[in-house]
Amino acid sequence: MAARSFGYYDNWRDEVLVCPRCGWRGKFEEGAVEYYEALMDCSCPSCDEGPMLAVVHYPSPEQSRAHWDQLTEAEKQSVIRREKWEADFKASSLKLADQLPELPGGRLRMIWDFEAREGGGHQTVIKCGDQAVWRESAIYEGYERFAEIVSILKSKYGKRLLDVEPTPESYYYLYGDRLWTPDAVNRIRSELAEGRGKRARKGAGKEGGDKQERREGTREHRKSNGMRCQVLISD
Numbered sequence: 654m655a656a657r658s659f660g661y662y663d664n665w666r667d668e669v670l671v672c673p674r675c676g677w678r679g680k681f682e683e684g685a686v687e688y689y690e691a692l693m694d695c696s697c698p699s700c701d702e703g704p705m706l707a708v709v710h711y712p713s714p715e716q717s718r719a720h721w722d723q724l725t726e727a728e729k730q731s732v733i734r735r736e737k738w739e740a741d742f743k744a745s746s747l748k749l750a751d752q753l754p755e756l757p758g759g760r761l762r763m764i765w766d767f768e769a770r771e772g773g774g775h776q777t778v779i780k781c782g783d784q785a786v787w788r789e790s791a792i793y794e795g796y797e798r799f800a801e802i803v804s805i806l807k808s809k810y811g812k813r814l815l816d817v818e819p820t821p822e823s824y825y826y827l828y829g830d831r832l833w834t835p836d837a838v839n840r841i842r843s844e845l846a847e848g849r850g851k852r853a854r855k856g857a858g859k860e861g862g863d864k865q866e867r868r869e870g871t872r873e874h875r876k877s878n879g880m881r882c883q884v885l886i887s888d
């Protein structure tokens with residue numbers, strides 16, 4: 654029997670769940686409940702590795718708005734905070750390469766930094782030397798956003814972009830709780846350093862020569878370790 658699936662505002666607190674293996678009967682909160690990012694689930698508390706009996710999905714702000722009268726004051730405040738965050742993010746987030754400034758010179762090494770924002774919250778700041786190239790609301794477990802932003806930076810600065818290095822201050826938000834996220838970020842960074850990436854791979858015919866050139870560029874950079882966003886090779 655498949656686990657039952659409830660929306661957060663369904664009547665899951667009162668429904669009696671039945672374990673198909675041992676016959677245990679009880680309500681969701683009497684079972685073995687585990688909490689995840691987007692849902693919680695309930696397994697049979699009597700069986701060894703008891704079967705999952707039900708899943709409750711957390712609500713979106715829209716679902717919460719539709720059940721506003723059922724929310725406690727604290728839940729309402731939390732929905733309002735989340736809506737405000739989403740509106741801020743929508744307004745401040747980088748969407749197009751054209752929103753980025755022109756940067757003079759050659760190869761670019763950028764920094765992915767994390768700062769408190771006036772008026773509350775935190776922001777991701779992309780820096781090139783002393784210049785803030787972009788600021789936007791920081792996302793918890795923002796490794797997917799890291800990939801999106803690097804891709805927009807690449808479409809603006811092309812092969813000149815050699816690295817986007819997260820500062821230690823940014824790790825907590827960027828990586829979150831998932832163990833593999835630093836690897837995902839490092840893979841994107843090493844593709845940048847080697848001039849690989851989706852676009853570069855397409856030009857197969859020319860690749861040999863290009864690759865060599867890029868490797869030399871990388872070596873040149875390593876010699877100048879610590880100089881961020883300096884012009885190292887003129888294009």
Ligand SMILES: [Zn+2]
Nearest residue numbers: 672675697700
């Ligand atoms: Zn059971």
